[in-house]
Amino acid sequence: MSQNENVLEISDLRTSFFIEGDEIKAVDGVTINVPKGKTVGVVGESGSGKSITSLSIMRLIQHPGEIVEGSISMNGEDLLSKSERQMQQLRGNQISMIFQEPMTSLNPVYTVGEQISEVYRIHQGLSKKEALTKSVEMLELVGIPSPKERIKQYPHELSGGMRQRVMIAIALACNPELLIADEPTTALDVTIQAQILELIKKLQSQLGMSVFLITHDLGVVAETCDYVAVMYAGKIVEYADVHSLFRSPKHPYTVGLMQSLPRHDIDQEELNVIEGNVPKPGNMPDGCRFAPRCPFASDICEKRLPDLDELENGNKVRCWIYSDEWDGKAEVNVVDDYKTAGNQ
Amino acid sequence: MTTKLLEINNLKQYFPIKGGIFGRTVNHVKAVDDVSFYVNEGETLSIVGESGCGKSTTGRAVLRLDDPTSGEITFQGDDLLALNKQQMRRKRKDLQIIFQDPYASINPRQTVRQILEEAMSIQKVLPKAERMDKIMELLDTVGLGSHQLDRFPHEFSGGQRQRIGIARALAVDPKFIVCDESVSALDVSIQAQVLNLLKQLQRDLNLTYLFIAHDLGVVRHISDRVAVMYLGKIVEIGEKKEIFDNPKHPYTKSLLSAIPVPDPSNQQERIHLKGDVPSPIDPPTGCRFHTRCPFATEKCKNEVPELRVTKDMTGTHQAACHHIEEIESGAKQPNY
Numbered sequence: 100m101s102q103n104e105n106v107l108e109i110s111d112l113r114t115s116f117f118i119e120g121d122e123i124k125a126v127d128g129v130t131i132n133v134p135k136g137k138t139v140g141v142v143g144e145s146g147s148g149k150s151i152t153s154l155s156i157m158r159l160i161q162h163p164g165e166i167v168e169g170s171i172s173m174n175g176e177d178l179l180s181k182s183e184r185q186m187q188q189l190r191g192n193q194i195s196m197i198f199q200e201p202m203t204s205l206n207p208v209y210t211v212g213e214q215i216s217e218v219y220r221i222h223q224g225l226s227k228k229e230a231l232t233k234s235v236e237m238l239e240l241v242g243i244p245s246p247k248e249r250i251k252q253y254p255h256e257l258s259g260g261m262r263q264r265v266m267i268a269i270a271l272a273c274n275p276e277l278l279i280a281d282e283p284t285t286a287l288d289v290t291i292q293a294q295i296l297e298l299i300k301k302l303q304s305q306l307g308m309s310v311f312l313i314t315h316d317l318g319v320v321a322e323t324c325d326y327v328a329v330m331y332a333g334k335i336v337e338y339a340d341v342h343s344l345f346r347s348p349k350h351p352y353t354v355g356l357m358q359s360l361p362r363h364d365i366d367q368e369e370l371n372v373i374e375g376n377v378p379k380p381g382n383m384p385d386g387c388r389f390a391p392r393c394p395f396a397s398d399i400c401e402k403r404l405p406d407l408d409e410l411e412n413g414n415k416v417r418c419w420i421y422s423d424e425w426d427g428k429a430e431v432n433v434v435d436d437y438k439t440a441g442n443q
Numbered sequence: 444m445t446t447k448l449l450e451i452n453n454l455k456q457y458f459p460i461k462g463g464i465f466g467r468t469v470n471h472v473k474a475v476d477d478v479s480f481y482v483n484e485g486e487t488l489s490i491v492g493e494s495g496c497g498k499s500t501t502g503r504a505v506l507r508l509d510d511p512t513s514g515e516i517t518f519q520g521d522d523l524l525a526l527n528k529q530q531m532r533r534k535r536k537d538l539q540i541i542f543q544d545p546y547a548s549i550n551p552r553q554t555v556r557q558i559l560e561e562a563m564s565i566q567k568v569l570p571k572a573e574r575m576d577k578i579m580e581l582l583d584t585v586g587l588g589s590h591q592l593d594r595f596p597h598e599f600s601g602g603q604r605q606r607i608g609i610a611r612a613l614a615v616d617p618k619f620i621v622c623d624e625s626v627s628a629l630d631v632s633i634q635a636q637v638l639n640l641l642k643q644l645q646r647d648l649n650l651t652y653l654f655i656a657h658d659l660g661v662v663r664h665i666s667d668r669v670a671v672m673y674l675g676k677i678v679e680i681g682e683k684k685e686i687f688d689n690p691k692h693p694y695t696k697s698l699l700s701a702i703p704v705p706d707p708s709n710q711q712e713r714i715h716l717k718g719d720v721p722s723p724i725d726p727p728t729g730c731r732f733h734t735r736c737p738f739a740t741e742k743c744k745n746e747v748p749e750l751r752v753t754k755d756m757t758g759t760h761q762a763a764c765h766h767i768e769e770i771e772s773g774a775k776q777p778n779y
Contacts (some may be wrong), residue, residue, distance in 0.1 A: 144630035144631065144632060145630055244718075258719045258720075259494075260719055261719065288493035288494055288657070288720075289493070289657070289659075289698060289701040289702050290493065290697060290698060290701045290716045291493075291719065292701065292703075293700075293701040293703075293713060293715070293716075294715070294716075296703070297715075315630065315631070316703065317631075317705040318702060318703030318704055318705045319703045320705070321703060321704060321705045321706055321707040321710075322703040322704070322707070322710065323703075341707045342707050342708060345705065345706055345707050345708070346708070355632060356631060356632060357705065359631050359632050359634070359635035360631050360635075360660065360705060361634075361635070361638065361658070361660035361661045361663065361664035361665075362660050362663065362664075362704075362705065363659040363660040363662070363663050363687065363699065363702050364687075364704055364706075364709075366663070367664060369639060369642075370635040370638055370639055370664065371635065372632065372635040372636045372639060373632035373635070374636075376600050376602065376603075376633070377630075
């Protein structure tokens with residue numbers, strides 16, 4: 100992998116919400132890069148900060164939220180120092196975003212055609228007629244049958260899968276370099292999900308764009324991503340290429356997540372569970388944030404937060420087990436020992 | 444010897460669509476259209492399918508939360524549709540339901556104690572004096588602490604709230620529970636906790652589940668038998684192992700192949716389906732799947748396939764497709 104060719108570089112991002120004088124750190128020191136033409140996935144459960152990370156990139160964080168620290172740069176340009184006007188130029192042109200719920204992200208009182216052609220008219224200054232022709236082409240590209248009729252319809256006349264295709268058409272209208280997809284298929288049925296994921300992959304290779312994919316579904320990650328960051332309670336706990344992550348997950352949370360997932364392709368007697376709940380954002384543990392739920396947790400885990408350290412193969416993990424300072428049981432194999440450790 | 448606890452025959456549920464200036468019924472949504480199945484005592488039968496296939500409607504019809512248009516529902520030999528409202532209410536002591544969204548299905552102004560007590564007093568489960576002990580026992584069973592007894596639902600996390608929903612269903616000592624997408628709203632780590640709890644309760648209390656879900660991973664984990672629904676009809680039903688490892692209906696096959704596998708080195712061939720699920724107001728003639736099926740023929744457009752057994756099926760496995768044999772032997776190739 101050529102590290103120098105990153106479309107997007109995020110370093111040490113901290114996005115907080117200020118509520119009643121307290122700072123709630125939704126994203127706390129996240130560093131992640133998106134290489135050109137690749138798909139980087141962020142997985143995590145509700146409240147892990149994955150969506151806030153994506154909104155921060157688009158600079159769409161609203162009061163009482165605020166990007167407190169860190170830098171986000173695209174092709175070397177600092178996004179955080181841009182004015183709102185400059186950001187508007189960028190959004191839709193170079194970075195686009197698709198959301199989970201296509202019904203709430205489309206405007207119900209405009210036709211599909213009007214909404215797609217708006218993008219062309221604003222960003223490329225095309226005339227109404229040219230923009231409409233382009234819109235029809237775009238709808239065809241995303242696989243909507245009889246696009247000439249469809250552009251005259253309103254969002255409520257389309258099915259969920261069709262709406263998501265329209266969202267993708269709008270997002271890709273100006274050939275963005277980076278597509279941010281925040282749970283793009285979560286609201287869809289599996290057969291439609293398969294169509295949409297296939298479409299995103301196809302368009303990615305045709306248009307050469309990079310994708311930053313937010314999801315909670317490990318299956319979607321395995322199928323679409325090149326690199327994966329696992330987030331827990333506002334921090335990245337593991338970063339790896341997709342094959343290493345699934346073949347030998349390193350962080351106990353990643354292991355727990357994988358072992359608690361019911362699979363349709365193999366039989367499992369009992370599911371392994373991660374005991375307890377995600378910590379409340381205002382009440383984070385002092386040490387490792389996963390320590391209270393971790394079956395391997397030792398003294399050091401409860402006292403000090405581990406760094407996101409690089410492993411020999413270039414992947415990264417935030418866990419004391421892999422450091423010289425580890426004071427727990429020697430020779431831990433997180434994958435095999437997870438269950439036995441959990442039962443103690 | 445297995446006994447059939449619940450038997451459903453030719454269940455139909457049509458919802459009227461009102462229209463015109465007189466508000467007359469202009470058409471029907473055929474949510475469930477002629478569905479028959481049974482659930483054995485102590486087993487879990489899952490109904491899977493995509494949105495709008497009628498799986499939740501079927502579950503609700505069993506409890507008569509919506510009165511079915513026609514059909515037969517027999518529970519322990521009693522015809523549920525012949526009962527009047529009061530009798531049905533009493534019957535619900537045996538038949539309970541756990542919903543998808545525990546926040547919407549639990550009264551936010553009641554504490555856990557009130558929620559459980561109300562269920563027991565409506566069904567007159569125990570003499571008042573003994574109810575408190577039972578409540579404590581229930582909390583323990585579902586993994587909540589006695590200190591949480593007087594808390595309100597908003598003080599709990601999603602997983603814990605679902606445990607309250609489970610405790611409420613268990614409060615009346617039911618024999619049969621409909622789980623309507625009961626774990627869909629939960630994060631995986633919490634979902635696993637609740638699934639394990641449901642399995643353990645089934646073993647301990649000899650419960651029978653009708654488990655309604657869209658997640659096939661969850662279904663494989665919890666079920667004994669599985670019914671696959673498409674547009675208001677069961678297209679395939681059978682033992683879990685048969686459905687997952689030996690599916691016969693093209694829809695079941697494509698559904699299984701559409702799920703992303705959490706293993707990047709083991710990606711399988713995918714059967715692509717064209718388009719969307721048609722509207723249940725005016726479902727396709729013949730086999731309802733023919734508009735999306737890569738194997739569809741003239742016959743599929745005209746004749747409704749019945750559930751049937753073919754030679755390499757085992758157990759209670761049945762599928763409703765005209766061309767199972769030709770597809771299996773390779774004589775029919777998909778036409779994309």
